[in-house]
Amino acid sequence: MDEKASMSPAQRILKLIGLLTVAGLVVALLAGAWLLGRFGADTPVVYKDDVDHFKYGSLGSEHEFGVPYWIWRALPELFADKLPGKGLESLGFVFEKGKVLPAGMSQRRYLGFDLVWLNCAICHTGTVRESSQSEPKVYAAMPANTFDFRAFTRFLFAAGEDRRFTPRDILRQINVIRRREGLRDLALIDRLVFRFYAIYYMRERLLTLRDRLNFIKEEPEWGPGRVDTFNPLKAYFNFPPEKLSKQERVGTTDFPSIWNQGQRETLKMNLHWDGNNVSLEERNRSAAMGTGITPPTGDRPSLKRVADWLRDLAAPPYPFKIDKDLAAQGAPIYKKYCAECHGADGKDFRGEYAGKVVPIDEIGTDRHRLDSYTYDVAVNQNMIFAGYGDERFSHFRKTFGYANSPLDGLWLRAPYLHNGSVPTLRDLLEPSAKRPKIFYRGYDVYDQKKIGFVGDVAEEKGKKFFLFDTDETKEPGNSNKGHEGKRFGTELSAAEKDALVEYLKTF
Amino acid sequence: MADAQKKKSWWKICLLLIVVLAVVGGAIGWYKFFREEPQPDWVTATPDMRFKYGSIGAEHDAGIPYWIFFVLPRMFPEKLPGPGGYASLGVAWEQGQELPIGFTKKVIGFPRVANNCASCHVASYRKSASDNPVFVPTGPNHTLNLQAFFRFVVDCAKDPRFNADEIMSEIALVYKMPLLDKLIYRYLLIPIAKKRLLEREKQFQWVYHKEFPLWGRGRDDAMNLTKYFLLNWPMDDSIGPTDMPSVWNLKKYKPEKGMLMNLAGDSHDARSVIIDSALGLLSAAPHNREEFLEQIDWLVKYLGEKQAPKYPFPINQAQAEAGKAVFDSNCARCHASERTGTRVPAEEIGTDRERLKTWSKQAAIESNKVVRGFGIERRGLVEIEPSGYIAAFLDGIWLRAPYLHNGSVPTLRDMLKPVADRPKIFYRGYDVYDPVDVGFVTQGAEAERVGTKYDVSQRASANQGHEYGTNLSAKEKDTLIEYLKTL
Numbered sequence: 001m002d003e004k005a006s007m008s009p010a011q012r013i014l015k016l017i018g019l020l021t022v023a024g025l026v027v028a029l030l031a032g033a034w035l036l037g038r039f040g041a042d043t044p045v046v047y048k049d050d051v052d053h054f055k056y057g058s059l060g061s062e063h064e065f066g067v068p069y070w071i072w073r074a075l076p077e078l079f080a081d082k083l084p085g086k087g088l089e090s091l092g093f094v095f096e097k098g099k100v101l102p103a104g105m106s107q108r109r110y111l112g113f114d115l116v117w118l119n120c121a122i123c124h125t126g127t128v129r130e131s132s133q134s135e136p137k138v139y140a141a142m143p144a145n146t147f148d149f150r151a152f153t154r155f156l157f158a159a160g161e162d163r164r165f166t167p168r169d170i171l172r173q174i175n176v177i178r179r180r181e182g183l184r185d186l187a188l189i190d191r192l193v194f195r196f197y198a199i200y201y202m203r204e205r206l207l208t209l210r211d212r213l214n215f216i217k218e219e220p221e222w223g224p225g226r227v228d229t230f231n232p233l234k235a236y237f238n239f240p241p242e243k244l245s246k247q248e249r250v251g252t253t254d255f256p257s258i259w260n261q262g263q264r265e266t267l268k269m270n271l272h273w274d275g276n277n278v279s280l281e282e283r284n285r286s287a288a289m290g291t292g293i294t295p296p297t298g299d300r301p302s303l304k305r306v307a308d309w310l311r312d313l314a315a316p317p318y319p320f321k322i323d324k325d326l327a328a329q330g331a332p333i334y335k336k337y338c339a340e341c342h343g344a345d346g347k348d349f350r351g352e353y354a355g356k357v358v359p360i361d362e363i364g365t366d367r368h369r370l371d372s373y374t375y376d377v378a379v380n381q382n383m384i385f386a387g388y389g390d391e392r393f394s395h396f397r398k399t400f401g402y403a404n405s406p407l408d409g410l411w412l413r414a415p416y417l418h419n420g421s422v423p424t425l426r427d428l429l430e431p432s433a434k435r436p437k438i439f440y441r442g443y444d445v446y447d448q449k450k451i452g453f454v455g456d457v458a459e460e461k462g463k464k465f466f467l468f469d470t471d472e473t474k475e476p477g478n479s480n481k482g483h484e485g486k487r488f489g490t491e492l493s494a495a496e497k498d499a500l501v502e503y504l505k506t507f
Numbered sequence: 508m509a510d511a512q513k514k515k516s517w518w519k520i521c522l523l524l525i526v527v528l529a530v531v532g533g534a535i536g537w538y539k540f541f542r543e544e545p546q547p548d549w550v551t552a553t554p555d556m557r558f559k560y561g562s563i564g565a566e567h568d569a570g571i572p573y574w575i576f577f578v579l580p581r582m583f584p585e586k587l588p589g590p591g592g593y594a595s596l597g598v599a600w601e602q603g604q605e606l607p608i609g610f611t612k613k614v615i616g617f618p619r620v621a622n623n624c625a626s627c628h629v630a631s632y633r634k635s636a637s638d639n640p641v642f643v644p645t646g647p648n649h650t651l652n653l654q655a656f657f658r659f660v661v662d663c664a665k666d667p668r669f670n671a672d673e674i675m676s677e678i679a680l681v682y683k684m685p686l687l688d689k690l691i692y693r694y695l696l697i698p699i700a701k702k703r704l705l706e707r708e709k710q711f712q713w714v715y716h717k718e719f720p721l722w723g724r725g726r727d728d729a730m731n732l733t734k735y736f737l738l739n740w741p742m743d744d745s746i747g748p749t750d751m752p753s754v755w756n757l758k759k760y761k762p763e764k765g766m767l768m769n770l771a772g773d774s775h776d777a778r779s780v781i782i783d784s785a786l787g788l789l790s791a792a793p794h795n796r797e798e799f800l801e802q803i804d805w806l807v808k809y810l811g812e813k814q815a816p817k818y819p820f821p822i823n824q825a826q827a828e829a830g831k832a833v834f835d836s837n838c839a840r841c842h843a844s845e846r847t848g849t850r851v852p853a854e855e856i857g858t859d860r861e862r863l864k865t866w867s868k869q870a871a872i873e874s875n876k877v878v879r880g881f882g883i884e885r886r887g888l889v890e891i892e893p894s895g896y897i898a899a900f901l902d903g904i905w906l907r908a909p910y911l912h913n914g915s916v917p918t919l920r921d922m923l924k925p926v927a928d929r930p931k932i933f934y935r936g937y938d939v940y941d942p943v944d945v946g947f948v949t950q951g952a953e954a955e956r957v958g959t960k961y962d963v964s965q966r967a968s969a970n971q972g973h974e975y976g977t978n979l980s981a982k983e984k985d986t987l988i989e990y991l992k993t994l
Contacts, residue, residue, distance in 0.1 A: 064680075238581045239590035245956055296683035359637070375639065376591035379600040379607075383577060386605060387682040394603040400637040 038189070039112035044299065050309045054140050055121040056099075057306070058106035060299030061292030065205075066115025068198055069107060070186065073100075074173035075159055082158040084151060085463050091155060092146035092224045092442055094127055096138055103138065104147070112193070118291040120306055122147065123227060123255045127444045128412070130320070132460060136444060139316055142412040143255035145453060146442050148224040148466070150216065160206030167195040215241030219250050220475040223466035224442035226420055228252050229272070230373045232290070237380050250477040251372025254420035260349075260408045262311035269355025273418040274370050275403030276378065279395035281307065285385070286393065295385045315346065315409025318505040320448045330503025333496055337489045341404040346507025349406035359401040365482030366419050366472065370402065410507045414452030415441065421470050421480035424452030425504055429497040431490045432481040440465040451501050539691060540616035554809050555644045559625045560604075562611040563802050568791035570619030571660075572696045573612060574684070578677040579663050586662045588655045588959075596659070597650035597724050597936050599629045599642050608642060617688070617696070622788050624781075624806065627651060627727060628754045630906050632940045634819060636953065640938055643816050646906050647751040649725035649914075649947065650936045652959065654748075657714045664704030671697045710735045713742045720966055722748035723959035724936025726914055730773065730866040733783070736790055738873050746967050747862035750914035753907050758811040759848070759900050762886070766848030770912040771863055771893045773871065775886035781806050782878065782885050792881040800883070815903025818992040820942040830990025833983045837976045841898040852895040858972030859913050863893040901994045908946030909935060915963055915970035918946030919991055923984045925977045929970045934958030945988055 007015070044058035067075075076088050084090045093102035101107065104122025108115055126145040127136035159165055171194055175185050186194070212235045219228060228251045234244065241249075253273050264271065265280040277283045284307050288298060334345075341358070343349035360367050375398040385391040402418055416422045423439045424447055439455035442465045447454045458465055472479040484490045489500065550560045580592035589595035598607035606612055609626025613619060630646025633639065663669050671693040678684060684692065713719070713731055722728060726748040734740045749770055757777040760766045768774045774783065782803055786793075793799035834843075841847065853860050871888035878887065896912055910916040918941060921929045933949035936958040941948045948954050949961075963970040979987065 234590065237592055238584045239592070240584050241590075243590045295681055296679065374591075375602075376594040378602055379594055379604075380592050382600075382603060382605050384681075386577065387574075392605060394605075397602050398639055 041112075042108070042110050044106065044108040044302065050305070051140050053302075054119075054306055054309060055096075055103040055125055056101065056106055057119060057302055058108045058299060059119050059288050059291055059293050059303050059306070060108070060297050061117040061119065061288075062106065062108040062110055062115035063297035064294050065117045065292035066108065066110060066113075067117060067202065068194070069114040069116050070174045070178075070190075071170060071194070071199070071202065072116050073177050074170050075156075077177065078164060078169060078173040079155070079159040079162060082155050082162070090463060091152045092144070092148045093152075094125055094136075094138055094144070094146065103140075104144070113190070113198070120258070120288065120291065122291065123149065124258050126225075126412070128319075129445045132445050137319075139412060141259045141310065141313055142257050142316070142409065143225055145225045145255075145414075146444055147255075148222070148442065149227050150222040151224075153210075153213065153216075156206055157210040160203050160210065165199070165203050167199045170199055171195065212238075215244075215249070219252065220477060221466070222252050223468055225255055225415070226252050226441075227255060227290075228372070229290070229369075230377060233377060233381075236289075237377075247368075247371045248374055249372070250368040252477045253369050253418050254413075254415065256405075257315065257409050257413050258310055259313040259315045260310075260406070261307070261313075263349050264355065264406065265311070267349055267355055269349070269406075270357055270399070270403040273402055274373055274399045275355075275357040275401075276373055276397055276399055277395045282393055282395050285391070286381075286396075289384075295388055295391070315507070316412065318411050320446070320505075322505045323502050326499050326502040327506055328503075330496075330499035330501070333489070333492065333500045334503055337487065337492075337500075338407075343406040346406075346408045346410070349408070351404075354404050354406060357399045357401045357403050363402050363482055364484070365402060365417055366421065366477060366479035368477035369418055370400070374398065407504065407507045410504050411451055415439075415455070415468075416452070417480065417483060419477055419479070421468070421478055423455035424450035425501050426450035426497065427452070428483065429489050429492065429500065431484045435470070435480045437471065437480075438467060438469050441468045442466045451505065535687075538616070539687070542614070542616055544614035546611070546613055554813075557805075558623075558644050558809060559608045559629065559642075560606070560611060561623060562613045562621070563623045563785050563788060563806075564794055564799055565621035565623065565785075565788045565790075566611065566613045566615050566619040567789070567794040569789060570613070570615065570621040572692065572700060573618035573620055574678045574682060574692065575674060575697065575700055576620040577681065578674060579659070582668060582673065582677050583659070583663045583666060586659050586666075588652060596656045597648075597652045598626070598656075599631050599640075599648060599650065601642060602639065608644075609648075617691070624754070624784065624788070627653065627751045630753070631938045632819075632906065632947070633938050634940060636939050641819070643906060645753060645755040645810060645813050646816070646903070647725065647753050649751065649908070650938055651751065652722075652724045652936065653727050654714055654722040657711055661704060661708060661711050661714075664701050665708075669697075669701050710739070713746075716742070716746070719746045720962070720968060721959065723961055725751055725909070726935075727751055728865065729769075730862070730870070732787060733874060734865070734870055736787060737783075737877055738870065740870075745861070745865040747865035747913075748967060749862055749912050750907075750909065753815070753903055754810050755813045755815050756811070756900075756902055757807070759902070761848070764845070764848070767850060767889060767897060770896055771866065772850040772889060772895070772897045773866055773893065774888050777811065778803065778807050779885045779887050781810065782883060783874070783888070786878065786881070793883075796882055815994075816906060818905050820940075820992075822992050823989050826986050826989035827993050828990075830983075830986035830988070833976075833979065833987040834990050837979065837987070838901075842901050847898050847900055849898060850895045851898050854895075856896055856972050857974070858896060858911055859915065859967060859969040861967035862912060863895075866893050868892045901991065904994050905945055905992055909933075909949070909961075910946070911970065911973060913968055915961070915968055917949040918944035919988050920944040920984070921946070922973070923976050923979065923987070925974055926971050929963070931963050931970075933961050935961050945992065 047053040047057050076083060088102060089095060095102050101116060103125040104118055105116050106119045121140060123144045125138060125140050126142045127138050129136050171191060178185060213232065215231065215235065216228065222228065231249065231251050261280055268278050271277050271280065271283045284303065288303055340351050341353045343351045343354040360370055378396045378398045381393045381396045384393045414424060416425065416428045422428045422435050427435045427450065436455065440458055443454055443457050445454045468478065469475050470478050470480040546562055549556065551557045580587060587595045593607060594600055600607040606620065608629045609622055611621050611623050625644060627648050628645055629648050630643040631640040631650055674697050675689065675693055713735060728746060728748045730747060731745065735742065760768055760777055762776040768777060768780045774780045785803065841851065853863060868891050871890045875887040878885065908918055910919065910922050914935065916922050916929050917933045921944065934954040935949065937948055937954040939948045962968065976987065
């Protein structure tokens with residue numbers, strides 16, 4: 001008997017429903033697979049070269065803070081009026097030839113979008129020019145001497161507050177850029193997500209972040225090359241800033257160079273300006289949190305690759321002329337005055353007090369940074385990375401002074417002292433009364449005589465530099481006092497100082 | 508026939524499936540809620556570590572799920588007394604340690620946080636403002652703001668933001684939780700934690716009493732805690748916050764010589780005090796009585812033998828020698844004699860009497876009954892009306908500032924002044940030590956910022972009484988103080 005013929009109408013309807021269900025399921029599965037492919041991927045842009053990985057590789061900060069690439073592109077054009085000058089360059093970002101993203105920004109495909117955000121190089125890559133006519137040379141792992149982190153956040157928050165931060169305005173700007181670059185308009189699905197979700201979400205996040213970091217407004221301006229390291233951490237813990245004691249509210253410091261980390265680790269040196277941690281690995285992850293990674297979202301292998309590379313990375317040699325004879329005269333002076341605390345030379349960091357913390361009264365430098373890091377912060381850090389086994393922080397310690405740092409690549413680490421209050425090495429060898437009271441930061445033309453960046457240029461081709469005032473009564477945290485007196489070499493003769501500076505070029 | 512058989516085996520398979528599912532479900536349930544993991548080895552590596560971080564079993568009923576504990580200060584910083592997360596409560600938190608001393612982490616199904624004796628019985632001091640603290644296990648926790656901690660936890664639970672959505676999104680920022688755990692947190696642990704904390708609101712009522720002065724750092728209203736938590740009595744009008752005591756060298760208390768324990772001689776012996784205090788931390792009958800009593804035995808031994816810490820600054824031996832004579836003729840009568848460890852009538856000692864009103868014969872009788880009901884035998888609480896304070900042993904007296912049972916006199920030097928000359932307002936809970944007056948620094952900008960204000964005119968806070976040695980000459984006082992450093 002034919003089966004079909006034996007089916008009742010009800011059975012036929014059931015069968016039809018069954019078939020439709022199966023078909024529906026197949027479609028749903030396919031759609032699901034497509035969506036998963038479209039939105040489920042988590043793949044960073046990868047670089048073969050270690051230097052490129054350092055400058056452009058992703059540490060995973062995009063997971064939590066990522067800005068869609070095309071919105072990132074649109075912001076400086078749509079909100080050009082919120083920038084201090086022309087383009088992102090006016091914030092001191094370092095753009096290399098042929099790159100659309102600045103050094104210190106990485107890209108990752110996540111949640112269906114190309115997202116961009118920060119990596120280590122944002123604070124640890126800078127530029128040097130021999131003269132105002134020459135091309136800048138980019139040095140990875142040197143302090144980001146031109147980048148103004150605070151001005152950057154100010155720009156983002158100003159954009160987020162602006163009434164043009166709408167899907168309509170941003171999408172229009174994106175398409176203007178895409179057409180200019182010969183690309184088609186954004187795909188429909190991207191437009192939809194941007195229009196109905198991403199832009200509103202980003203605005204909300206920006207404004208939340210602005211409120212969390214609002215306390216920074218009370219601090220003196222950082223200027224290029226500086227950051228407050230540990231007060232933002234208090235914001236991360238959500239400590240109410242208005243309840244913080246007054247003496248801990250300013251913690252501005254110079255960005256450090258980060259080459260030659262291996263020897264520091266081997267010699268168990270106290271890391272960070274106040275020497276609050278001896279674990280290199282922990283210090284690295286703590287710093288990476290500053291770029292926006294969180295314990296659940298950090299890209300461990302990528303971070304390890306950067307850390308391994310920095311272990312053995314040598315400081316770049318001084319590229320200008322060195323007077324060998326004069327330098328040779330400086331060597332014994334260094335040995336007599338500096339080596340005990342700063343290590344045997346630029347390659348060998350061993351010294352009786354090298355990497356150790358000197359009590360604040362002895363060193364006499366500005367104490368704001370020291371006081372900004374409190375015992376309460378140290379113990380709260382013990383809970384960071386909890387749930388991830390050995391990764392949990394356990395090495396942070398409150399100290400009561402500043403750590404003696406090795407002087408490798410010293411020529412690239414100007415301005416000097418932890419707060420970057422002394423423009424050149426030669427100035428540092430003068431007693432504080434004779435050090436420059438004001439100077440400009442953010443200019444990258446090199447001063448071969450005094451060793452450091454030229455500090456008396458206020459403006460070049462429309463780009464204004466930052467006037468740094470060492471008057472602590474006006475700008476708490478900026479004092480250029482300390483590290484002075486006989487044992488610090490400020491009483492040497494002028495000729496001896498010149499010789500010492502010449503010798504330090506070899507570091 | 509065949510059909511019937513088919514049906515039968517079909518049922519069998521179903522039944523088997525159900526059994527398998529039930530077993531698997533049960534195993535997962537046991538694993539996720541009841542499996543007990545021993546604490547890691549470092550916790551029990553030394554007796555001091557065990558005292559500081561070892562579980563006494565409080566995680567079963569008083570444990571907070573770890574990740575809720577983790578995010579509360581970040582979500583509700585406005586409910587804490589200051590910036591600094593839990594640190595703002597004055598907990599003794601060692602550098603490098605995940606949790607403060609006295610906070611225990613243990614996996615019972617899921618990681619939980621509870622407390623042990625060390626939360627109130629660890630002292631911290633700093634030799635100067637540019638020194639890190641030294642922590643002394645079994646010393647009094649003079650920095651802990653226990654009342655603020657109680658309030659914080661209850662206030663959080665009462666806040667509408669204490670809900671699964673907000674807590675889970677805060678946790679997601681710090682920890683990638685496995686899916687099953689996420690479901691457990693969202694649908695069970697967070698609602699249950701909220702419910703259980705709110706259930707305690709009535710017991711905590713007295714902590715919010717508008718007319719009572721705040722305890723401030725380093726003090727605990729211990730007998731009321733027992734009345735409201737162990738006995739579930741309704742709130743009465745009594746208040747008696749007292750100084751956290753040191754709990755070292757408990758062997759010195761000899762019950763056979765008529766000595767009693769607790770500030771007012773409320774308990775017969777060390778074992779009873781330890782049991783009752785531990786039950787307070789468990790806030791329920793012990794989950795496992797045998798294990799609990801083993802813990803108690805260990806604590807009795809540890810606290811019995813642990814000695815008071817040596818004075819960490821130099822002592823002028825000649826002065827101290829001279830001071831011993833002053834001590835013998837002025838203090839020894841009560842503090843180094845048969846009388847030490849026994850009750851001195853309140854009329855005689857003359858110190859603030861509010862603490863005595865927080866306890867009663869009836870409370871002692873009922874408490875003893877409750878503990879017996881748990882199947883725990885102990886000599887227990889003394890079933891008489893409180894009438895005076897215990898003449899204290901003075902071992903480690905340097906670290907037991909501020910002085911008197913209510914902590915109303917900041918330093919030993921102040922103790923030797925007549926009441927009228929003792930400080931009327933000072934700040935408690937700052938841990939920089941004052942080796943001149945012997946006690947903690949209680950005045951100045953930092954003491955004011957860190958500490959809590961102590962006003963001797965407030966209820967239960969009077970600094971009257973114990974006016975002994977106040978007529979000694981300045982020189983005699985100096986030598987006496989020098990001698991007291993050696994105890």
